Every structure is written in structure tokens, then in C-alpha cells.
Amino acid sequence: MVADALRGMVPPELGEPRCSWHRYGVKVWFGPEKATRLHYEAQVVGTRHVPEAEVLALEVGFHAEEPKPAANDAVLAHLVSQEKRWRKELGKAPVAGEFLGRDTWARVSEVWLDPDLSDEEMGVEVAARLTDYIAVIEPLVRSWTVAGA
Numbered sequence: 001m002v003a004d005a006l007r008g009m010v011p012p013e014l015g016e017p018r019c020s021w022h023r024y025g026v027k028v029w030f031g032p033e034k035a036t037r038l039h040y041e042a043q044v045v046g047t048r049h050v051p052e053a054e055v056l057a058l059e060v061g062f063h064a065e066e067p068k069p070a071a072n073d074a075v076l077a078h079l080v081s082q083e084k085r086w087r088k089e090l091g092k093a094p095v096a097g098e099f100l101g102r103d104t105w106a107r108v109s110e111v112w113l114d115p116d117l118s119d120e121e122m123g124v125e126v127a128a129r130l131t132d133y134i135a136v137i138e139p140l141v142r143s144w145t146v147a148g149a
Contacts, residue, residue, distance in 0.1 A: 002026045002042060005127035011135050028130060030138065037066045038075060038141055040134050042126045045111065049100040053113045060129050061094060061109025062137045069104040076106040078144040079137065089136040108137060 003019035003026050010017050020027050020035055025043030029036045042060045050057035062079075064072040079086070080096050086108070087094075099105035110129075115122065 001123035002127045002130070003028070005124050006131055009127060009131040014134065014138055017134070026126075026130075028134065037071075038062075038064055038145075040130055040137075041109075042130050044117075045100055050111050050113070053111075055114050058112040058115045058117075058126070059100060059107075059109050060112065060126060061107060061133050062141075063099065063109070064106040065099070066105075072099075072104065072106040075141065075144060076108070079108055079140055082140050086136045086140065090132060094133075108133070 003021055006019065006026075006028060007017060015030050017028050017030060018033065018035070025041060027035055027039050027041045029039035040061065041063050042058060045053075045057045045059045047053050047056065050059075064075045066072050066075075076096060083096065090110075093110035094108050095110065096108045097106065099107045100111075
């Protein structure tokens with residue numbers, strides 16, 4: 001449901017989003033058929049990685065999952081250098097830093113503590129917030145990759 005809703009929300013100038021999903025989340029990227037290491041994701045995360053949650057959390061945002069930590073650090077540094085641009089649109093919730101549970105990856109994402117996953121509107125809410133990230137972060141990622149990074 002998230003993927004279907006998201007496809008209708010993503011700004012058309014970004015192109016057709018590609019999506020894959022699994023039991024606990026959805027991944028979104030642009031370009032090749034196979035998922036890229038720089039992508040957007042909404043996924044359920046356990047209390048092991050988000051101890052503030054009582055039962056679980058939902059992480060929503062951008063991920064850099066390159067095999068070389070330096071590549072993830074570089075894209076994160078670029079995004080942090082553009083923080084005023086994305087903070088204006090995304091607000092105070094996003095955290096730019098180390099990936100939840102894997103210190104070699106990076107993220108600009110937020111965590112929703114103990115969401116009601118049975119709520120019928122949750123899929124649309126997740127799609128809308130993921131679209132917010134895509135609309136503001138994707139042009140920054142593209143400018144970074146075009147610049148030769």
C-alpha cells in the first residue's frame with residue numbers, strides 16, 4: 001500500500017520511483033531495476049536499535065548503504081552541508097548520522113516511536129512522509145553524484 005500511494009505522490013520531474021517491499025518495510029530508489037545503495041526506506045525497527053520505543057519504531061528517510069564507509073560518509077557530509085535546505089522542508093525530526101544498528105552506513109531519517117501499524121491511514125502517512133524526503137533529498141543526492149562523487 002505504501003508503494004502504491006507513494007508512486008502517485010512523488011514529483012514527476014524525479015522520474016518513476018522503483019519500489020521493493022518486504023514484511024517490515026518498503027525501499028524506494030530511482031534509476032536501475034536493481035535497488036541502489038542510495039535509497040529511501042520506511043522500515044520497522046526494534047527496540048534494540050531504538051531503546052526509546054516500548055515495542056517498536058518506524059524509521060522513515062534516506063539511507064546510504066555503500067559497502068565502503070568512506071562513500072557513505074561523503075554523501076552524508078554533502079547532505080549535512082545542505083542541511084538548511086532540507087531542514088526547511090523536513091523540520092526538526094530528521095537525524096543525519098550513523099545508520100541504526102550499522103555504523104558503516106549513514107542516514108538522514110526520523111523514527112516514529114510505537115506507531116499503530118494497524119491504523120488504516122498509516123500507509124498513506126508513511127508514503128507522504130517518505131515522499132517529503134524524496135522531494136528534498138533526491139535532488140541533493142543527484143547533484144552530488146553528478147559532481148563526480
